[in-house]
Structures are given as structure tokens and as C-alpha cells.
Amino acid sequence: MEQVRALAPLDDPLSSLPFVHETLSTLRGEIGGSGAALLGFVGTPWTLAAYSVEGRAERNCRRTKTMMYGSPQVLHALLDHLTEALIVYVGYQIEAGAQVVQLFDSWAHHLTPEQSAEFSMPYAERIIAAVRAKYPHVPLIFHANGGAGKHAQLAACSADVIGLDWECTMAGARQAMGAGRTLQGNVDPMVLFGPEAAIREAVTRCLVEAGPHHHILNVGHGVIEGTPEESVGLFCELARQSADILAAHGRAQQQPQPVAA
Incomplete structure (x- = not known):
């Protein structure tokens, strides 16, 4: 607890993180009036806490979950500190030019639904509420890696968009969260290899299951290092053609099926 209390607040991000402002403001200038949007992103308090405590990617998140069970008050204090820092940091990114911000809970798969409800979602909601109060015009995306068993929590999340990983069907997520909820995802990024x-089939299936409205086509997490650039290009082009793909699929479904002799 003494180490958590000794952590410095993020009072002046322009001084401590000047490269973030430079990068975002430069990109915003280059985008100009092209119609593209500039996205900022941050890790969620839970994910950043786990990275901090483990010091590396650790398959069982052993040290952090040992803290969770043995000293939950210390973990909550760390999460509280990170939440306050992230509220400042998200605002800093918006001021630098970010037009949308995504909160990545990349290590949500380490949490049971009950643990997520205590150690992740309330802190993410604090960030969303604070940022929305100051920047109501900026859409916020919440993405939980390993969110398949947490659809009820995700449905209750107040973010504008819910990002889904590839471990669930888009149809199942749509059913759980409703036709009016904007969902993002969730093509397996490995299909790009x-x-x-295979890429066209995966994209079509995702689009059809999501439905024609309130869906942002995306992969279910990040693009893996080494992914062929031409595959990424194809995926982006298919995203632009999504309305045509859905229309073509609908026409194919209406075609009369041949009758067996």
C-alpha cells in the first residue's frame, strides 16, 4: 500500500508525455478534411494494473490475482490511482486531436465475470462518465478481450460502442445486447494470414450476423505483427464495401433453391 500511495499523479501530461500530443496533433493535421477519424486509445485500469504488477505478459496473471485474493484493498487503491490518471490522459488525447477514444481491457480474459464486476467495469465506467461530462461530443469505445462470458456486463456498459473479440459469435453478441447497440468487431485477426x-467468408459472416445497422466492422483485437499488408488492405476495402456485401448476400438468400430430382 505504501508503494501505491507513493505513485505520482498525472498532473501535467504535456510535460511527461509530450510525444503523445505531438503524434496526435500531427496525424490530425495530416488527416485534414479527408473524412477519416483519428482514434486515441488507452488501457483500462485493470489491464494497466496487471501489466504493472506482473512487469510482463504472464499467462496466469499470478501476482496480480494473488494480490486480488490476499490484499484486495491494495489492488483497489492501485486501480483508483490509475483511473484518476486515465481520466486526465484521455482528456489530454482529445485535446491533442483524438476524435474517438477506445478503452482496451486487453487482460479482461483473466477475470471471472464476478471479478470483472468488481475490479474492471466500475473503474472503466468512472472514466467514461468523467470524460463524457467534459467532452460529450467524443464517442467512447470499450473493448474487453475475453468478454464472451461477460455479455450482460458489456450490455450495461455506458460506452457508445462495445468492442468484441473473436471468441464469441457476432450473432450471439447481437442477441445479448440488442439491435440498437453499436458493436465493433469481431473477425479473428489470424484469418488475415x-x-x-477465407478473409471474404469471415467478413461476410460477421456482417450478416451483426445486421445492417449499428455495427463497425473490425478484427476482434489488434492486427498481429507480421500480418501481410495486402490482407489488411483487402479487409479495409471489404469494410468500405460492407453495404454491397450485405445486399449481395440478401439477394443470394432469396434465390430459389434447386429441387433434387
Whole structure:
């Protein structure tokens, strides 16, 4: 607890993180009036706490979950500190030019639904509420890696968009969260290492299951290092063609099926 209390607050991000402002403001200038949007992103308090405590990617999140069970008050204090810092940091990114901000809970898969409800979602909601109060015009996305068993929590999240990983079906997520909820995802990023036909099939399935409204086509997490650039290009082009893909699928479904002799 003494170490948590000794952590410095993020009072002046322009001084401590000047490269973030430079990068975002430069990109915003380059985008100009192209119609593209500049996205900022941050880790959630839980994910940053786990990275901090473990010091590396650790498959069982052993030290952090040992703290969770043995000294939950210390973990809550760390999460509280990170939450306050992230409220400042998200605002800093918006002031630098970010037009949308995504909160990544990349280590949510380490949490049971009950643990998520205590150690992740309330802190993310604090960030969302504080940022929305100051910047109501900026959409906020919440993405939980490993969110398949937490759809009820995600449905209750107040973010404008819910990002989904590839461990659930888009149809199941749509059913759980409703037709009016904007969902993002959730194509397996590893399909981009496959042939063009596999990419087209995965994209079509995702689009059809999500429905024609309130969906942002995306992969279910980050693009993996080494992914062929031409595959990323194809995926982006298919995203631009999403309305045509859905229309073509609908026409194909209406075609009369041949009757077996």
C-alpha cells in the first residue's frame, strides 16, 4: 500500500508525455478534411494494473490475482490511482486531436465475470462518465478481450460502442445486447494470414450476423505483427464495401433453391 500511495499523479501530461500530443496533433493535421477519424486509445485500469504488477505478459496473471485474493484493498487503491490518471490522459488525447477514444481491457480474459464486476467495469465506467461530462461530443469505445462470458456486463456498459473479440459469435453478441447497440468487431485477426477466400467468408459472416445497422466492422483485437499488408488492405476495402456485401448476400438468400430430382 505504501508503494501505491507513493505513485505520482498525472498532473501535467504535456510535460511527461509530450510525444503523445505531438503524434496526435500531427496525424490530425495530416488527416485534414479527408473524412477519416483519428482514434486515441488507452488501457483500462485493470489491464494497466496487471501489466504493472506482473512487469510482463504472464499467462496466469499470478501476482496480480494473488494480490486480488490476499490484499484486495491494495489492488483497489492501485486501480483508483490509475483511473484518476486515465481520466486526465484521455482528456489530454482529445485535446491533442483524438476524435474517438477506445478503452482496451486487453487482460479482461483473466477475470471471472464476478471479478470483472468488481475490479474492471466500475473503474472503466468512472472514466467514461468523467470524460463524457467534459467532452460529450467524443464517442467512447470499450473493448474487453475475453468478454464472451461477460455479455450482460458489456450490455450495461455506458460506452457508445462495445468492442468484441473473436471468441464469441457476432450473432450471439447481437442477441445479448440488442439491435440498437453499436458493436465493433469481431473477425479473428489470424484469418488475415489466410487466403483471400477465407478473409471474404469471415467478413461476410460477421456482417450478416451483426445486421445492417449499428455495427463497425473490425478484427476482434489488434492486427498481429507480421500480418501481410495486402490482407489488411483487402479487409479495409471489404469494410468500405460492407453495404454491397450485405445486399449481395440478401439477394443470394432469396434465390430459389434447386429441387433434387
